[in-house]
Amino acid sequence: MAAQFHTLPPLPYAYDALEPVISKQIMELHHQKHHQTYINNLNAALSAHASATQTNDVPTLISLQQKIRFNGGGHINHSLFWKNLTPPGTPGNDLAGAAPTLREAIVSRWGSEAAFTEAFNQTLLGLQGSGWGWLVSSGGARGRLEIVTTKDQDPVTGPDVPVFGVDMWEHAYYLQYLNNKAGYVQGIWKIINWAEAEKRFTAGVENPVKL
Amino acid sequence: MASLLCTSARVALRSGASATSKAGAAGLTFARGKATLPDLSYDYGALEPSISGKIMELHHKNHHNTYVTNYNNAVEQLQEAQHKGDISAQIALKPAINFNGGGHLNHSLFWENLAPSSAGGGEPPSGALSQAINTTYGSLDEFKNKMNAALAGIQGSGWAWLVKDKQTGQIGIRTYANQDPVVGQYVPLLGIDAWEHAYYLQYQNRKAEYFKAIWDVINWKQVEKRFS
Numbered sequence: 001m002a003a004q005f006h007t008l009p010p011l012p013y014a015y016d017a018l019e020p021v022i023s024k025q026i027m028e029l030h031h032q033k034h035h036q037t038y039i040n041n042l043n044a045a046l047s048a049h050a051s052a053t054q055t056n057d058v059p060t061l062i063s064l065q066q067k068i069r070f071n072g073g074g075h076i077n078h079s080l081f082w083k084n085l086t087p088p089g090t091p092g093n094d095l096a097g098a099a100p101t102l103r104e105a106i107v108s109r110w111g112s113e114a115a116f117t118e119a120f121n122q123t124l125l126g127l128q129g130s131g132w133g134w135l136v137s138s139g140g141a142r143g144r145l146e147i148v149t150t151k152d153q154d155p156v157t158g159p160d161v162p163v164f165g166v167d168m169w170e171h172a173y174y175l176q177y178l179n180n181k182a183g184y185v186q187g188i189w190k191i192i193n194w195a196e197a198e199k200r201f202t203a204g205v206e207n208p209v210k211l
Numbered sequence: 212m213a214s215l216l217c218t219s220a221r222v223a224l225r226s227g228a229s230a231t232s233k234a235g236a237a238g239l240t241f242a243r244g245k246a247t248l249p250d251l252s253y254d255y256g257a258l259e260p261s262i263s264g265k266i267m268e269l270h271h272k273n274h275h276n277t278y279v280t281n282y283n284n285a286v287e288q289l290q291e292a293q294h295k296g297d298i299s300a301q302i303a304l305k306p307a308i309n310f311n312g313g314g315h316l317n318h319s320l321f322w323e324n325l326a327p328s329s330a331g332g333g334e335p336p337s338g339a340l341s342q343a344i345n346t347t348y349g350s351l352d353e354f355k356n357k358m359n360a361a362l363a364g365i366q367g368s369g370w371a372w373l374v375k376d377k378q379t380g381q382i383g384i385r386t387y388a389n390q391d392p393v394v395g396q397y398v399p400l401l402g403i404d405a406w407e408h409a410y411y412l413q414y415q416n417r418k419a420e421y422f423k424a425i426w427d428v429i430n431w432k433q434v435e436k437r438f439s
Contacts, residue, residue: 029415029416033415033416034416037416066366070366128306128310128389128390129367129368129369129388129389129390130367130368130407131367151367152366152367153366153367169367169407170368170406170407170408170411171407171411171415171416174407174408174411174412175411175412175415178269178273178412179269179273179274179277179408
């Protein structure tokens with residue numbers, strides 16, 4: 001079996017395309033440095049895992065689990081995140097136009113778009129430390145919608161479907177918003193890719209880091 | 212210590228104490244039972260070039276102050292819940308007390324275990340602490356390497372601490388997630404903040420450079436005091 005390595009997926013838009021909500025500098029660092037580091041560390045952990053598997057070295061296999069979880073989670077989460085964002089003013093950012101099925105499910109669950117947004121914002125701002133906020137479809141596509149947080153780089157795992165995620169690590173916003181994370185959270189709605197969210201909600205998500 | 216602190220706050224409130232009083236080894240101050248933001252004993256720019264003045268200002272005036280505000284709010288709600296005998300509300304407040312009280316404790320200790328080089332920052336430890344470090348780690352440099360490795364290994368937000376074990380008197384390195392404070396079996400001696408807000412404006416993703424530079428502004432005199 002030839003060793004296969006994970007590589008950094010290209011962004012589906014330019015580094016400055018999410019301005020003014022997320023600056024070019026943040027996007028460059030976040031993609032080229034942070035995301036790349038998770039991939040490097042994941043590849044190293046997987047390679048050590050493959051060697052330990054060959055020698056049936058169970059203690060080493062167990063000791064690698066957390067590295068795989070953290071760095072694999074970082075790779076999965078960022079891969080999903082880039083795709084569930086879109087430049088402001090693009091058709092994908094129009095909830096009603098781009099995500100009719102998801103919109104209906106949101107309104108039936110929270111009463112209104114505004115109530116959903118408010119609940120999501122409160123959840124994001126309540127995170128203690130590094131982590132992510134997600135809209136999740138429980139149990140699979142077209143499931144019950146839930147707002148959840150995952151700590152550090154824990155990913156949303158199957159059968160739940162991550163409809164969209166918001167990175168709440170300080171590196172995602174600090175250069176631009178400093179300690180005003182509420183400003184970042186309010187701005188993120190102008191760049192959510194509802195077309196991608198609709199696709200995930202109705203059809204689920206295949207392995208987002210498939211080789 | 213978080214519970215100890217809120218107890219002090221409550222006692223101060225009950226007794227109607229109006230004067231500012233010192234509570235705890237961290238030198239945390241309370242005015243009328245409320246936690247308050249402690250002053251720094253140096254200027255915001257005094258730790259440059261290790262830590263920029265802008266980082267210090269935001270970190271102290273905004274981040275630390277938010278922990279103080281939210282801790283006071285949580286304590287107020289806790290007092291209400293205790294007054295009403297509402298046990299589930301008291302338990303539900305535990306994460307807020309831990310996180311915000313921990314943030315207040317950690318930062319209060321952090322500011323004091325830093326100092327500009329003009330005030331002795333970076334001067335190596337001496338006496339019993341120096342001996343304990345040499346016995347445990349071989350040398351001060353080896354201790355720094357181990358501490359930096361612990362800092363680099365934190366997955367997410369958190370702190371690394373040099374601690375003293377109350378049971379054995381021995382020192383060791385421990386990491387804590389988010390704002391979990393050093394309480395219980397261990398005494399905090401030296402803390403280094405590994406949250407991204409502690410370095411990002413200056414170092415961005417190059418956190419190893421921050422961990423390296425901070426040793427130039429460590430206040431070992433303060434660490435010695437905590438050790439003894």
